[in-house]
Amino acid sequence: MTYIERLHHRIKLTGNAVCVGLDPRWESLPTEIRDSAESRPLDPPSSWAVAYREFCMRVINVVAPLVPVVKPQVAFFEQCGPAGMLALRDVIRHARQQGLIVIADAKRGDIGSTAEAYADAWLAGEDPDAATWGADALTVNPYLGADTLEPFVKTAVARQAGLYVLVRTSNPGAARFQDVSDAGGTLFQHVADVVTELSSRSRGEGNANLTNGGYGSIGAVVGATYPGELIELRQRMAGVPFLIPGYGAQGGTAADVRAALDKQGLGAVINSSRGIIFAIDREPYRSRFQPHQWEAAVEQATRDMIADLQAT
Amino acid sequence: MTYIERLHHRIKLTGNAVCVGLDPRWESLPTEIRDSAESRPLDPPSSWAVAYREFCMRVINVVAPLVPVVKPQVAFFEQCGPAGMLALRDVIRHARQQGLIVIADAKRGDIGSTAEAYADAWLAGEDPDAATWGADALTVNPYLGADTLEPFVKTAVARQAGLYVLVRTSNPGAARFQDVSDAGGTLFQHVADVVTELSSRSRGEGNANLTNGGYGSIGAVVGATYPGELIELRQRMAGVPFLIPGYGAQGGTAADVRAALDKQGLGAVINSSRGIIFAIDREPYRSRFQPHQWEAAVEQATRDMIADLQAT
DSSP: OOHHHHHHHHHHHHTSOEEEEEOOOGGGSOHHHHHHHHTSSOOHHHHHHHHHHHHHHHHHHHHTTTOSEEEEBHHHHHTTHHHHHHHHHHHHHHHHHTTOEEEEEEEEOOSHHHHHHHHHHHBOTTSGGGSTTOBSEEEEOOTTOGGGTHHHHHHHHHHTOEEEEEEEOOSTTTHHHHTOEETTEEHHHHHHHHHHHHHHHHHOSSOHHHHHTTOOSEEEEEOTTOHHHHHHHHHHSTTOOEEEOOBGGGSBOHHHHHTTSOTTSOSEEEEESHHHHTGGGSTTHHHHSOGGGHHHHHHHHHHHHHHHHHHO | OOHHHHHHHHHHHHTSOEEEEEOOOGGGSOHHHHHHHHTSSOOHHHHHHHHHHHHHHHHHHHHTTTOSEEEEBHHHHHTTHHHHHHHHHHHHHHHHHTTOEEEEEEEEOOOHHHHHHHHHHHBOTTSGGGSSSOBSEEEEOOTTOGGGTHHHHHHHHHHTOEEEEEEEOOSTTTHHHHTOEETTEEHHHHHHHHHHHHHHHHHOSSOHHHHHTTOOSEEEEEOTTOHHHHHHHHHHSTTOOEEEOOBGGGSBOHHHHHTTSOTTSOSEEEEESHHHHTGGGSTTHHHHSOGGGHHHHHHHHHHHHHHHHHHO
């Protein structure tokens, strides 16, 4: 099955398009996990890796029956050195064994044969063992040029993996470069058009509409924090699946992301990281659960997000 | 010492501004190294990692007395999984022990606290043990916005490390997005202006001109394959050190990069990867050396590049 077919299968199975971001910041981890990791005879980066592995595994066990997708943020694992990268591999493997789709959020990008190496490293696609890091899909940065996206697309097509190219990010300063505009539109619109073309080409001929709702496996990252642009890009990028960060802790609302989903609830996955995995740190969960019940808070926050998106 | 002070110290010591790119492609490695790695009871990604480690160590031993800088390409190590990332750490450590400046070519970029994690992972600065990957400097991608460069700059300043922000890359399709232009200039000129401001701010007050030739530690990647833009950017970006890819195998000539160096030979480092590390695969070195003399070919190609740059 192609990436988009696997993704849609999971979305239909769970009845929602929630993506849980695995961003294991050390200072926010449950005390029991930090204490346990620090009790081992390891230097700090390696003990962090042990803690990130356990924390993410336990989050995965809670959310796997509820949501279609998880998105590990590679930076936090890379910060822990080789031990962290080993933990990341275990986390991705475990998530896939639990039936989850895994988007590796690495934002890689480089030229020619270097891009090929990154694609080969991350994009496992249907067979988790086809790449060393075993992900279903990868986030990619387009700054170096349209030609530098081609090796990623080629590997994604060959392995039935997915890609999400950064188009409009969710940070406050995103406009500084992404909104530079000429007669043809803004930079992010230019990137959007290239991604739409790559996506269209990778879908190939045939009954795309019958098998995957009209969407391909080459997608785009579009932030929820600029709802006007999200609507505009949804119309501009026919058949391109979105990965939408910015819901929840960053300020995006269910109403903001509604425009990105079609009647069938397809067309995008909506990510929340801190809002779910560290739910115990904020209301209403902090008052309802004891600190050691952090997994119950993760479950409730996940259910609440699903309900919030379904209510709109 | 700040990054730029350490870099200039090495440039003066060696009398040149050559950067040797460590891009260890498996299919191009010397047969003896591949055979030795494959004789071990390891799965392919791990045996590649063993070979990359040995190959890079031996290249470092050859070039350390000759050039100021090496630039490992992170993608090739990442392709080998956790074993590859462990090999990369060893390679960086060995290069620094040999006195070389190490630029980790990872092209990382992300928002807020995620950017902080990447900066913390890579930017060791003066003390190689201050970050898990131990580099003097890191390449960074600006697409997500000027605000996303700030955490990298903050860590670089705190640890006396360096940064090279992608401005104009050396690939054929670089113009597709980097040349989108409004009334204020092209995208790459906008990025150039932001980098110049960050660089200027990070230099701070005082006698910058007396200690480091007027340059700061926040730099830019500008390809040698667009010589007109290289000249224009050199004038536009006062005090910003350049990392220039594209010399040699990619087509950039010594005359093309001349404009980026000032009278003292400062202002840029010029990278060559394949042209040096796989010199044995091309003329005149293929005819002059036997395959097992690949290290002699590396040395001769390095000396030839130094002479080529000095002759202009």
